[in-house]
Amino acid sequence: MQTRRLGRSGLNITELAYGNWLTHGSQVEEDAAHACVRAALDAGITTFDTADVYAATKAESVLGRALAGQRRESLEIATKVYWPTGPGANDRGLGRKHVIESCHASLQRLQTDYVDLYQAHRYDTTVPLEETMTAFADLVRAGKVLYVGVSEWRAEEIAAGAALARDLGIQLISNQPQYSMLWRVIEAEVVPTSEAEGVSQIVWSPLAQGVLTGKYLPGQAPPADSRGGHPSAGGSMKQYLTDDVLTRVQQLKPIADDLGLSMAQLSLAWVLANGNVAAAIIGATRPEQVHDNVAAAGVELSAEVLARIDEVLGDVVERDPAKTSRG
Secondary structure, three states: OOEEEOOOOOOEEEOEEEEOOOOEOOOEOHHHHHHHHHHHHHOOOOEEEOOOOHHHHHHHHHHHHHHOOOOHHHOEEEEEEOOOOOOOOOOOOOOHHHHHHHHHHHHHHHOOOOEEEEEEOOOOOOOOHHHHHHHHHHHHHOOOEEEEEEOOOOHHHHHHHHHHHHHOOOOEEEEOOEOOOOEOOOOOOHHHHHHHHOOEEEEEOOOHHHHHHOOOOOOOOOOOOOOOOOOOHHHHHOOOOOHHHHHHHHOOHHHHHHHOOOHHHHHHHHHHOOOOEEEEEEOOOOHHHHHHHHOOOOOOOOHHHHHHHHHHHHHHOEOOHHHOOOO
């Protein structure tokens, strides 16, 4: 497993990170979650990403138990703050009260004294950016957070946040956007701005929530045991489960076969070909999925292969920067 530097910082993270959105604490039992974490560790993954809101805070607790007993200094643990974690008016957003309290709660659930990366899960238009960044800086100075990042921020928001971080004597080093062969909205604006500001991408959904594995077929219902067939988890996938998209995805299989790769490995290698991407987050419900995904580490795709992929996918690729997530 190779590592990459995160932004202009001194922090190294593994180019494949393990994330537990939609799995730990909800979609899979705890024994299965622990088995997947062990598979990730055995494969050399040391970077783990979660968030306070995942599975209504349960995901952090599951990850904390799964990592118990590991050498803390050998891990990079990232979590996030923004979404509601309770019924109160201050149990959400990026105001100082919620940022500080949410960090303390995350540390307890993760069974650690600090997180390596603390991320603003979305941009909060209702709170002055200065308040949020000052709270982050105070957590850094208190030793509870080593570095700060953001998730799904627009280019101008990243630039403003990075400038404020510098004024406060800290670094904003990462953005966590959705990015895959099918979803490229960061390429036009977010990536160039991030490169200028010393910010790397840690991307989520590099397999388009499993669609790029090729297991979903045009004209057929999603498999009952898949994420797409899950009554709640599958709701976020509707944009991909169209016959047009699924037909194009099936046409990627000959490219993967020519390279001796699985569809998932091809998709992860494609994401990692972007020089501004420090890591792609993988998730799993079974250890076998981890084993397959990690084989993408270190794979380099030629310019010819990248061009073939673009030709196959054509106009089903989403590129509009205005579609940076707000929800």
